[in-house]
Amino acid sequence: DSGVTQTPKHLITATGQRVTLRCSPRSGDLSVYWYQQSLDQGLQFLIHYYNGEERAKGNILERFSAQQFPDLHSELNLSSLELGDSALYFCASSVAGQTNEKLFFGSGTQLSVL
Amino acid sequence: AQSVSQHNHHVILSEAASLELGCNYSYGGTVNLFWYVQYPGQHLQLLLKYFSGDPLVKGIKGFEAEFIKSKFSFNLRKPSVQWSDTAEYFCAVSKNYGGSQGNLIFGKGTKLSVKP
Numbered sequence: 188d189s190g191v192t193q194t195p196k197h198l199i200t201a202t203g204q205r206v207t208l209r210c211s212p213r214s215g216d217l218s219v220y221w222y223q224q225s226l227d228q229g230l231q232f233l234i235h236y237y238n239g240e241e242r243a244k245g246n247i248l249e250r251f252s253a254q255q256f257p258d259l260h261s262e263l264n265l266s267s268l269e270l271g272d273s274a275l276y277f278c279a280s281s282v283a284g285q286t287n288e289k290l291f292f293g294s295g296t297q298l299s300v301l
Numbered sequence: 302a303q304s305v306s307q308h309n310h311h312v313i314l315s316e317a318a319s320l321e322l323g324c325n326y327s328y329g330g331t332v333n334l335f336w337y338v339q340y341p342g343q344h345l346q347l348l349l350k351y352f353s354g355d356p357l358v359k360g361i362k363g364f365e366a367e368f369i370k371s372k373f374s375f376n377l378r379k380p381s382v383q384w385s386d387t388a389e390y391f392c393a394v395s396k397n398y399g400g401s402q403g404n405l406i407f408g409k410g411t412k413l414s415v416k417p
Contacts, residue, residue, distance in 0.1 A: 189344050189346065191344075220404055220405075222407075229407060229408065229409035229410060230391060230407035230409075230410070231407075232404045232405065232406060232407075235404045242404075243404050245404060277344075277345070279345075286333050286352075286395040286396060287333045287350065287352040287395070289335075289347045289350065290337075290345075290347070290405065292337075292344045292345040292346070293344060294343075294344045295344070
């Protein structure tokens with residue numbers, strides 16, 4: 188167990204809908220990262236939050252947004268969903284978000300858009 | 302743009318065979334390098350990492366990796382694999398310019414299947 192909790196584990200929805208994925212980092216970790224894993228693109232970095240503030244953006248679509256709350260949990264909001272958004276979404280956390288830190292990954296949320 | 306290439310999509314070995322998984326990255330500056338592993342049904346976890354010092358890094362479960370700066374490579378090795386090493390292996394890089402931007406760029410992964 189990595190200590191990072193993601194809910195829900197599975198999510199099935201329809202095109203055009205909006206969903207929210209939730210991540211609770213390890214106790215004491217201030218940094219949260221979101222990744223999208225698909226067969227064709229592999230693991231793609233989406234966004235990084237540190238102590239409530241956005242620190243870096245990767246290949247995140249404008250239809251997607253995220254935030255980190257004062258209790259350090261994070262939510263990834265995906266809207267106007269398309270078939271191509273079907274993927275495994277991972278959250279990871281680290282203590283301070285430094286470039287040489289180890290990331291602890293959650294088990295992911297499998298999103299299926301039908 | 303920064304990228305990480307893993308040469309093999311799927312590797313099949315028999316137990317006790319030696320393993321080498323290739324990884325090359327494109328970023329020219331100072332980097333931190335990682336190998337993560339995902340066992341079936343489990344979350345990604347760190348195998349080993351390099352950010353300075355001895356370019357030969359030892360990780361958990363008998364794995365090691367060698368950083369060769371001139372070749373932009375960070376290949377993963379294990380002298381003798383076991384059935385329990387069956388997993389997907391991901392190479393990753395983060396740019397080392399300080400500050401709290403530890404986001405990793407991952408390769409597409411290599412699936413390793415070890416036959417008993």
